[in-house]
Structures are given as C-alpha cells and as structure tokens.
Amino acid sequence: MNELLDTFGLLAAAMLDDPLLALANAVCWLDPLWETSDDDVYDEGDGMGMALCITRSAFPDIYAGAVERIRSGASQKELDSFICGEISQRGIPLDNLEFLGYGIPLTACGIELSDPDLYAARADLLPVVELFGIRPEPGHYNVEVPDCAYTAGRIIADSLVQQDDERLKQVGWALAWLFSCSGNTLIDFDDESMAEIPPLSWDENDLAFAVELIEEANCIMGDVTAGLILLEENPTLFAALEVNIQRTYKALAKMKGKNDEPRIRLEWPPFESGGDGTALADPELLLVRRDAA
Amino acid sequence: MHQVTLTIESLRDCLAGLPPVELKGMALLRERRPHGQFFPQLERGQMSIPREAIAEAVNEIVGYTERCRRAAQQLAKLTPIPLTAFSILEYGI
Numbered sequence: 001m002n003e004l005l006d007t008f009g010l011l012a013a014a015m016l017d018d019p020l021l022a023l024a025n026a027v028c029w030l031d032p033l034w035e036t037s038d039d040d041v042y043d044e045g046d047g048m049g050m051a052l053c054i055t056r057s058a059f060p061d062i063y064a065g066a067v068e069r070i071r072s073g074a075s076q077k078e079l080d081s082f083i084c085g086e087i088s089q090r091g092i093p094l095d096n097l098e099f100l101g102y103g104i105p106l107t108a109c110g111i112e113l114s115d116p117d118l119y120a121a122r123a124d125l126l127p128v129v130e131l132f133g134i135r136p137e138p139g140h141y142n143v144e145v146p147d148c149a150y151t152a153g154r155i156i157a158d159s160l161v162q163q164d165d166e167r168l169k170q171v172g173w174a175l176a177w178l179f180s181c182s183g184n185t186l187i188d189f190d191d192e193s194m195a196e197i198p199p200l201s202w203d204e205n206d207l208a209f210a211v212e213l214i215e216e217a218n219c220i221m222g223d224v225t226a227g228l229i230l231l232e233e234n235p236t237l238f239a240a241l242e243v244n245i246q247r248t249y250k251a252l253a254k255m256k257g258k259n260d261e262p263r264i265r266l267e268w269p270p271f272e273s274g275g276d277g278t279a280l281a282d283p284e285l286l287l288v289r290r291d292a293a
Numbered sequence: 294m295h296q297v298t299l300t301i302e303s304l305r306d307c308l309a310g311l312p313p314v315e316l317k318g319m320a321l322l323r324e325r326r327p328h329g330q331f332f333p334q335l336e337r338g339q340m341s342i343p344r345e346a347i348a349e350a351v352n353e354i355v356g357y358t359e360r361c362r363r364a365a366q367q368l369a370k371l372t373p374i375p376l377t378a379f380s381i382l383e384y385g386i
Contacts, residue, residue, distance in 0.1 A: 009329060016322060016323050019313030019315070022323070025331070026321075026322050026350075031354045056355060060355065061345075064348070064351050065344075065347075
C-alpha cells in the first residue's frame with residue numbers, strides 16, 4: 001500500500017512508539033473516566049456513570065468490558081444488562097443499576113414474627129410457630145409473640161445446629177431463621193431493620209465480606225427450606241420439637257427472669273445415618289408415616 | 294562548604310533522563326491494536342484479550358493515575374525549603 005494512503009496506520013504506530021502518547025492512548029482505551037470522580041456522577045444522578053465509577057475501582061475487567069461496549073455503540077439497556085450480569089456472577093445479585101450508588105445491594109431474608117402479613121404469605125409456618133405459642137388472629141394488626149419465644153427458639157436452634165445429623169441441623173437453621181438468631185445479618189434482619197444500618201461500600205474488604213455474607217445466607221436459606229419440609233413431613237421430629245419447646249419453656253419459667261441461660265438437655269429422634277443430608281429411606285420415619293396415614 | 298550548582302538545563306536533563314513509564318496497557322495496545330483502528334475491538338461481544346490481562350492493565354493504570362494525582366497535589370502544596378548548599382543560578386536572589 002502507498003505509504004500516504006496508510007497515513008492513519010503510520011501515525012497510530014508512531015503514537016505508540018512515543019512513551020507519552022502511548023500512555024495517553026492506553027489511558028483513553030482502558031480508563032477513559034480517569035478524570036471523573038464518584039462525587040461528580042453522584043451529584044448529577046448519573047446511574048450509568050456511577051456504575052462505571054464503581055466498576056472502575058471494584059471490578060476493573062467489567063469496567064473495561066463496559067467501556068468497550070460503549071465504544072462499540074451498545075445501548076443503555078445492553079450495558080445495564082452486561083454490568084448487572086457480570087456483577088451478579090461475582091456473587092452480588094443485581095437486577096438493575098439504580099441502587100448501585102448507595103453501596104452494595106443486600107437482600108434481607110429475615111422475618112418479623114409479630115407481623116401478620118408474614119403468615120398471610122407463609123401459611124406453612126403456622127404449625128411450627130404455634131408450638132411456640134404464636135397464634136396469629138385475623139383482623140389484628142400485630143401478632144402476639146410470647147416473651148420467652150425468642151430465647152426458647154434460640155436455645156432449641158443452637159441445640160439442633162450442634163447435632164451431627166445434617167437433617168437436624170437443617171431444622172435448626174429453620175428455627176434460627178424464624179427467631180433471627182443465625183448470626184448472619186441477611187437471615188436475621190428484615191428489610192426494615194436492614195435499611196437502618198449503613199450499607200457496605202464497594203471497597204475491597206466490604207466487597208469480600210458481602211460476597212461471603214450472601215453465599216452463607218444462600219446456604220442457610222437452602223437449609224431453612226429443607227428444615228421446614230422435614231418438619232412438615234416427619235411427625236416424629238415435629239413431636240420431638242414440641243416436647244423440647246415445652247421443656248425449654250418450663251425451664252425458662254423456672255428461671256423467673258434471671259439473665260442466665262437455663263441448662264436443658266434436649267433430645268432429638270435419631271435418623272438413620274446417611275451422611276449426605278438428603279432425603280433418605282429412614283425405616284423408623286417411614287413406619288411413623290404409615291402409621292400416621 | 295561545598296556548593297552544588299543546578300541549572301535549569303541540568304534539572305531538565307535530570308528529569309528527561311528518567312526512564313519512561315511502561316504500563317501493561319501500553320504493551321497490550323501495541324500488541325493488539327488492529328490495523329486501521331485506535332483500540333482493540335470486541336469480537337462477537339467479547340474482548341479477544343484475556344480478562345485477567347485486561348483487569349491487571351486497568352488496575353495498573355487506575356493505580357498509576359491515582360499516584361500521579363497525589364504527587365501533583367503534594368507538589369502543589371510544597372512549602373519553601375531554604376537551600377544553603379545549593380544554588381540554582383537562574384533563580385538566584
């Protein structure tokens with residue numbers, strides 16, 4: 001090709017041979033927001049700008065991918081979908097970029113036992129909470145929860161979680177969720193409580209913590225669902241829970257308001273050892289089910 | 294006392310003698326710039342360059358930008374330092 005016709009190529013190559021121009025080109029390519037501060041885009045309410053600023057520091061490869069897409073003419077919707085999808089893959093579930101500027105979005109899974117709406121949405125919880133003396137009545141704005149229910153719930157959940165059998169642990173996590181005592185904020189806090197604590201920032205430490213928190217919460221919620229199903233399907237286990245709740249309530253009543261924890265020996269029905277925690281052919285329980293039928 | 298003399302030329306030579314910065318992004322750009330275009334493009338919606346390499350390059354450039362910004366801020370706030378054993382001829386009082 002005639003060198004004059006390839007002026008663009010010659011100039012571009014010459015630019016990359018010069019250290020200063022090569023640096024300027026690399027910055028234009030990989031970091032076009034080098035002069036933009038988070039405050040600028042936050043003040044302007046620029047959601048996409050904010051997303052780019054956040055990815056610039058927290059997810060540099062997503063930032064580079066987004067910049068490349070902008071350069072290729074991607075629409076706002078495509079860009080939104082790309083950034084949300086990529087951040088979700090890193091363990092932070094994200095549906096849209098709207099709330100990105102307010103810190104790491106965290107979804108609370110916790111519940112409030114005194115809220116009647118809970119039982120409208122989750123009628124499956126009624127048999128379990130009734131064991132603790134919680135009986136929602138229609139037309140009431142508030143559900144009465146006995147004073148000792150949370151203490152008893154925590155004691156029983158702790159006992160179950162310490163069992164060797166995975167299925168008993170799952171029931172324990174179900175109770176830990178019901179009584180907000182799992183130790184994981186996402187499990188123990190509802191949306192209202194979550195809104196009262198400062199959000200996590202997008203810095204490296206907070207991000208690692210959020211990913212761990214969400215991952216743990218997902219595991220716990222999996223166990224919560226499995227535990228509630230186990231309780232629903234195993235009358236022996238349900239009966240054992242009832243006995244242990246009554247035992248705990250009595251022990252708490254004897255404490256007469258003392259702050260010390262009562263020492264209670266709770267007993268749980270044995271499961272056949274299976275090891276993997278999935279539904280097992282348990283002769284004892286199958287027998288009970290047949291009897292119940 | 295031994296006097297060290299610095300002229301504007303020697304100061305310029307000193308700064309000009311610093312090796313130019315070489316960042317990963319600059320090397321990537323030299324290697325991957327397609328003919329007739331300024332920057333590497335997406336291929337079927339994906340970058341042809343490995344993500345790890347891109348992330349490293351962006352991290353490095355962002356870090357470099359930040360260091361430069363801080364250095365500029367510090368230089369802007371420098372307080373005068375009396376030089377007793379050092380004279381810059383052009384600015385002699």
